[in-house]
Amino acid sequence: METVLAFLTVFTQPQLFLLVGVGTFAGVYVGAIPGLSVTMAVSILISFTFSWDVYPAIALMIGIYMGGVYGGSRTAILLNIPGAPSAIATAMDGYPMAQKGEAGTAIGVTTVMSFIGGFIGIIVLALAAPFVSDFALSFQPRDYMLLAVLGILLVGSLSTGSLVKGIFAGAFGLAIGAVGRDPLTFAERFTFDFRLLEGGISFIAVMIGMFGVSEALMQLQHADKTAVKQKISRIVPSWGTVRRHLPLSLQTSSIGVIIGALPGTGGDIAALMAYDHAKRVTKNPEVPFGQGAIEGLVAPETANNAAVGGAFIPMMTLGIPGDAVTAIMIGALFIHGLNPGPMLMVDQPHMFWFIVGALCVANCFMLLFGLTGIKLFTRIVEMPRAVLIPLIMLLSIVGAYAVNNAITDVYWMLAFGVFGYFMRHYGYPLGPVILGVILSRLLDDNWRRAIISDREDLGRFFGGILHSPLSLVLFVAVILIFVSQTPVWAKAKAMLRKESA
C-alpha cells in the first residue's frame, strides 16, 4: 500500500505534477539544441533547486532528463544535426525522410516510439532493478572491451556505400577520441606538445561540426533550390504502423535498458547498437536503410529512451550512476541530505517509487509535447535556405561554445565542419567517425584494464574469456558478426542452399 502511495505521490500533488511537466517541456527544447546537453541542464538545476525540498527538485530533473533524451531527435530529423549524441542514429533515416517531405511522419513515429521505449525502461526499473543491476555489475573490463569491439563492427551498418571508406572513417574517429592526456596514466597522446590538445578534443564539438556545419556547407551548393514542402496531414502514426514495429521496438528497448544500466555506457551507444540490430533483423524494409526507413527511427529512439530507465537501475539499487545525468542526480540526493547507496532502497523505499512515478509522468508529458507543435517545427525545414543556412551555423556555434564555455571548441567545431564537408564530397560516411570517437575510450581503457589484470598475458586473457559465460557469449557474437560481413559467409550460405535444394 505504501508503495502505491509513493508511486502516486507525483500524480496527487499538483505542484510535483506540474514540475515534471515544466521539466519535460524544457527538456525537449534543451535537448533539441546541439551542445545544450541534459547533463548541463541538470547540473545547473542542482544550484537552482538547492533550497527546495528533495521531491520537487528530483521531479524537475527527471522531467528535463526524459524530455532531453527525446528532444535530440528533433534537430536530427529536421536539420541533420543531432541535438545529442544519442540521436546520431536517428539522423541517418530521419533526415532523408524530412528531405522527402515526411518530417511530420518521422517526428510522429519518433515520439510514439520514444514513449514506448521509455515505458519499457520504466517497467524494467520497477520490476527487475536488483536483478539487472547484479547483471550489470558482473561486466568485467574484458566484457566492456568486447562490447566496444561489437560496437566497432557497426561501422558496416553505418557506412552507406564503400566499406573501406567507412573503416577509414571509424579508425579516424578512434584516433580523435584518443587525443589528449590519457585518463589512466596521464601520458600525453597525439598532443604534439600543444597545450591546447592536452584536454582532448570535445566529442560534442566534433559531432556538431561534422553534422551541422558540413550540412550547411552542403546546402550552400543548392542555395537556389526551393525547400521541400512538408506533408503534415498525418502525424500520429496509425495503430497498424505501431503494431507492425512492436516486436522490433521490444528488442531494441531491451538493448537500451541493458546498455543504459551498464555503468560506463549510455544512450548513445545503445541507440547505435539498436540501429545496427534493426538493420540486421529487418529483412525487407519498405524503404532501404539510410534513405528513410521507419525501422531506422524506431530502433534508436526506443533504445535511447529505454536507456533512461536503465540508467536509474544501478543508481537506485547501488548508488552507482548508470550515466552522466544519474551521476549528477546522485550528487543532488546527497546534497539534499539523503545517502544514495545500496541502502537507499531499504531506508527510503518511497524515494524509489516516487522516481518511478515521476518517470511515468515525464514519459506521458513527452508524448504530449512531442506530438503538439510539430507543424510549427516542420516549418523550419520549409524556410528559405538563405535563412536556414545561417540558422544552422548559428546553432552550431552556440552549441559548441556551450559545451565548455570555451572558444577553442568553436574552432574545433568549424574545422571538423569543413573537414566533414570534404569527407562527404569524397563519399566518406560521417557516422563511423562519431562511432569511433564514442567507442574510443571504452575500447582503449578496458582493453588495457583487461590485459593488465591478466598480467599482460594473452593466454590468460583468452582463458578468462572461455571461463566466463558472459565473455564467451560476447566473444562468439563478435566472431559471428565479423564473419557474417565477409565474403566467406555469403559463399558458405550459397553452398548450403545449393545442397538443401
Place this chain on the structure above:
Amino acid sequence: MNKIILATVSALALGAVAAQAQDYPTKEIQGIIQWGAGGSTDTVMRAVTPHAEEVLGGTVVMQNVTGGVGAIALNNVESADADGYTLLMGAENPLLYKVMGLGDKDYGDFIPVDLLARGTAILVANNDAPFDDYAGMMQYIKDNPGELKLGATGPGGLPSVITAMMDTVEGKLDVISVPYDGDGPALTALQGGAIDVMPAVLGASIEGIRAGTMKPLAIFDTEASDKLPDVPTIVSENEAYGAYLPWGPFFGVFVKEGTPDDVVAKLSDAFKQGAENADFVKLMDERGFTMMNISGDEAEEFLTNWQQNTAWLLQDAGLTSASPEEFGIEKPAE
C-alpha cells in the same frame, strides 16, 4: 545612462582596485570546478557555495571544467584576471602536478580562500576476497605474488599515494595495479570483482561498507573513525604508518595570486561562514569528511606541509617523474 558612463569612467580613473574592494562583488563570480559533475569535489562545492553566496551577497556561477587531472581548470583560472571574479574550486591534485610532470603551475600560484575539509583514506576489499583484514591481505600477497588486483586512479591520485605508503612501510608489494578514471568507477569494478582491493576515500565507500557490498580492511588514520568505529586503523596493524599520517585528500577554493587582499578577505569570510552552516557540516560529517575550514597563513602552511610530505613520499617510492628538489619543495623534517 550618461551618468552611469560618467560614474564608470571616473571609477576607472580613480583606480578600479580601490572602488572594487568596497563594492565587491559587483558582477557574477565564476566558480570553476576542477572535476566532473557528480563527483565528490563537485558535490562539496555545490553544497557549500549557496551558503557562501548568502554571506557574500552575490552570485557564483559554477561550471565544471574537466580534463588533464584538473590542470585545464587550473590553467583557465590562472589565465583570468586576478580580480576575485574567477574562483578555482579544486582538490589536492595540483600540488603534485610538478613532480608528476603534469604541469608547471600549482597552488603556489594561487591564494587559498578556504580549505574546506579533508578526507580519510580507507582500504576496502571485494566481498569474495579470500581475506578479511589487513594482515590477511599481506599474507595473501606474500603467498600469491602478482595475483592481487589493486585499483588505481593514475599517478598522483589517492590510491597511488596509499600504495606508495604501503610500499615504503612493507617493502615493495607484488600486486597488479589496474587503472580506473576515478574512485567511483573503481569502486564499481571492486563490487563486480574486477579488482580485489581499492584504496579509496572514506566518503566514496562509506555507503557500500554500511550496506555490506564491500568489506573494510583498514582506515589510513591514527584514530578510528566515529562513522566506522569497528574498522581498525592502519597504525594498529603496523606502527610505521604513523610517520605519514594523518594524510588525506582535501577540497578548497582558491583565487589567483595577486587578487586584492580585501577581496580575498571578503571571499574567505563568506566561505568560512558558509562552511559553518549546519546543513553543510552535517552533510560532510555523514560522508566521513573532516571539516578544516581554514584560510590565510594557516591554510598556506597546511598546503606547504601536504606538498612536502606527499611529494617526497612519492619520490622515495620512485613514482615521480621529476624530483621535488627541482621545484624547491623541501624535504620534510624528520
